[in-house]
Amino acid sequence: MSATMSNTGAAHAASHDHGHHDKTGTVIFGFWIFLMSDLIAFSLMIANYADAEWHGIANGPSPHELFSLGLPTIETMALLISTFTFGICTLGMKYGASMKRTVGWLVVTLALGAIFLGIELYEFHEFWTEGNTPQVSGFLTAYYSLVGLHGLHVTSGIIWGILLMVQMKTFGMNDLIKSRLVRLGLFWHMLDIVWIALFTKVYLMGVL
Amino acid sequence: MSILGSLDWNDIFIVPFFTDPSLSTGIAAGAGGIVVLGALAVMVLLTVKGWWKPLWSNWITTLDHKKIGVIYIVLALIMLIRGVLEAVVMRAQQVSPAPGFLSVEHHAELFSTHGTIMIFFVAMPFLTGVINVVMPLQIGARDMEFPFMNAVSLWLSIGGAALVMASLVVGHFETGGWTAYPPYTGIKLSPNEGVDYWIWSLGLTSVGSTLSGINFLVTIYKQRAPGMKLFDMSIFAWATLCTAILMIFAMMPLTVASLMLALDRQAGFHFFTATQGGNMMNFANMFWLFGHPEVYILILPAFGVFSEVIPTFSGKKIYGYTSLVWATIAIAVLSFTVWVHHFFTMGQTAHLNAIFGIATMTIGVPTGVKVFNWMLTMWRGKLRFSTAMLFSTGFIFTFVIGGITGVMLANPTIDFATHNSLFLVAHFHNMLIPGLLFGMFAAVNYWFPLCFGFRLDEKWGRRSFWLWMIGFYGAFMPLYAIGLMGAPRRMAFFTEPAYFPWLVIAMLGALCVLAGLTAQIIQVWVSVKNRESLMVPAGDPWDGRGIEWSLGCPVPEYDFSTIPAMTSREPWVDAKEAGKRVMDPTEFVDIHLPKPTGMPFLVGLVATLFAFAMIFQMWLIAAVGFVAMWVLVLIRSYDTDWEETVTAEELREGYEAHKRLVETTPQIRLDDEFTTKNRGLIMETQV
Amino acid sequence: MDYINSDVGMDSAEYKHDMARYVWGFALSVVLTLAGVVIVAGGVFSTGLAWSIVGILGIAQLVIQFWAFMHLDFSKEARPDLYLVLFTFLLIILMAAGTVWVLADLASRMGMGAGSM
Ligand code: HEM
């Protein structure tokens, strides 16, 4: 995604003679649209979850029996801090911060993302070993898929971030790299926004 | 499990014929044979003629929006041939004495592939192709905003189509119809790879379509010629804009639903297993959250085409531009509010059905507005019945009939009686054949010179129109009748003698459609043969109105030598009325075009491999394919030298050459439009 | 909006102004998240009321993060993004709420209460 879109963007960013409009902005706008389309996927998964949690318990546990708030709250905080640190990273970049500072904040962000992911996997593992696998009920299927889909997004965000750091080393902080970093940032912020919905619907309302 | 997953000998297309010889397995083997021999024949031809290299460097690696559009259209036409042939076989099956010559499974495979192919591999690539060719030319852009991504979309679509073709040779397609509802398509009732073919071929194209939607939307939003406001755009560009929005938001529900089905089938999940707390009704729900907007994705571009063709061949400006635009927007938004009408009978309460029934009828209003716009555009115009215009008028006439039966079906109480009957089948073919195919045929006949520099043969074009038109009525009007008599859809055979005469008429109609398709193939053949006399190098062969007609035919790779100045909604008409034969150039500057690259093709190839491996559960190969796909994208992201320059000087030369050509082209009368005197640029005002 | 370049450096007033927005967004998000947790864990409110409050807190945080981190506001530069997001949320309401509505309606006709089946 990132690369396919950015190629043309940077191409145009480099060619001012042709551009009657701002190309970096255009690529970012295209990426926004992609994010919105992704948001539709999440919202359908949430709707499916809402239905499954209501009618799909079958012989498995109910959300009330399964969830507690401790770990998910820590998880949530980790992701929330990471979205903030990413903000510090891209804001500094815009105002000409050094590469070292930018990379530093990016590393912090990705590490927090990894912590988030670690907790999530730990929880999955716990549930799984208690016999609560996705194959048990419609509710558990919906739970693993919804939270797992978000987790997959975080994973790809981390991989993307690492690859981008390699590219920063190769290319330096040119407009192309900056534009990619901003797009990763939007992706990351979006994931935290999605997580608000998940945390609220799955955990907070689930425990009630 | 071996590295080849669930693949085994019996999956190869001719083997079942030897183990269990029958007419049905024979036909299946024959169809597989046609695919294999066809592919071989093409390869031999390419080798003998030495065309591999030009094919690679001019087409496969191209990032030019016009060529990408042409490839889409070629894909659609190839798949259309298969779709129509399958329809004819189904029709023949139902008129032969019960139980017919096809096994029940084979017949089910036929209507499933027919439906899937027609929607996803005929309709979608056709309209995407036409948009690719025309939209940038109409908004004064030199390419799509993201040409690389555009090519990736193309190759993903081709990959999906290739998988459906592969299902003729290796394994089976599914038998649950184009909608593939579980529980029938769950692993218990459909244990073979058929449903997985459906899931993964659709997976590839729907990602392609989502990306195309993003591309179209951003292109229209950011690449319009300076001075062109949204309400200066052509109606076709407006239709594209609305289609793009639908593509961006409506493909996702399909992707989600089909991936859920894949997880149910392969990982034992319970999204749709009723006994384990799953809810199969949510599949139908999500499928139609996609499906209804999808039918407007199919129909809006055709509406756009008619809104270009009808004014040109009526010699008048489009009637009621603003109302047409708002009608298009209204249709696009409303199309997200009516999906429940596809499952009125699933068991909801009556008031919920009533609400969606009323919402459905509401869509009839903006559609009706459009019909009046087109008719009033023709009113008192000087009509010229070119092939494109014939398809357009044939559309209006036929589409209204389909619209009336649609409003009937929107009433839940009527739907309860006609749901799942051939009445419904008649209705949606009545919408899609005129509202999609006729639009695309009109588009090809109308805009063909832009891509290839010559017109299509009118005589064969008109023949093809009449065959399609008569064939359509023959093939589908009888289905309304027997549908009301109670004939269900998707039946392998009927035993009710009262249906028989109607089925015979439908069979004859289908043959007539097949003849129409043949006439179109002949049309292309004849036109290519006579291309010298059909050349219109000066451009604008039909006194057109959009700025795409200010260009010579074929359009040069860079499209516009200078970006046109948008002084009004129809600057090309203004220029012609002021006696000009070329638009005044604005400013010549160096421009950059994307360099050809084989990368999108490779991405598509690897993605197809991945999908194929998923179908046959070759997990290792699938994993490798998936990673390889992203590695390719990563490699591309290191490539920063992707443009080549066209200098201002070259552009000026191009412009001067075009100008000289236009000035030396003799002027002719509009009445000679369809004769070989037409070398481009006829102008009524200058007779 | 220029996302990637600025004429001024990190000591400028613009930087501080932009930074304040992030800090506010972060602080409010933390507060809203913890408030939700406390309400649920505290068990003071009835289930129905707690459910509604938590839902409202979630929506509030959603809006705040769109504003603080994704730069959505009513300024001219952000307008296309804003329209895009608003349109998306219109569709999300149609699709997700529509789905829940349809499925709940179907369930009500099959005597499927919470937890049964
Ligand atoms: C060209 C002439 C065509 C003929 C003669 C034809 C014929 C048929 C027949 C016989 C069926 C099966 C009806 C049944 O269920 O018993 C069918 C189904 C279908 N057709 Fe066509 N068709 C044609 C064109 C098209 C086109 C252009 C489209 C769409 C763009 C289309 C889309 C479909 C779909 C979606 C189904 C439903 C498949 C299913 O049941 O899952 N057809 N058609």
Ligand SMILES: [Cu+2]
């Ligand atoms: Cu519909």
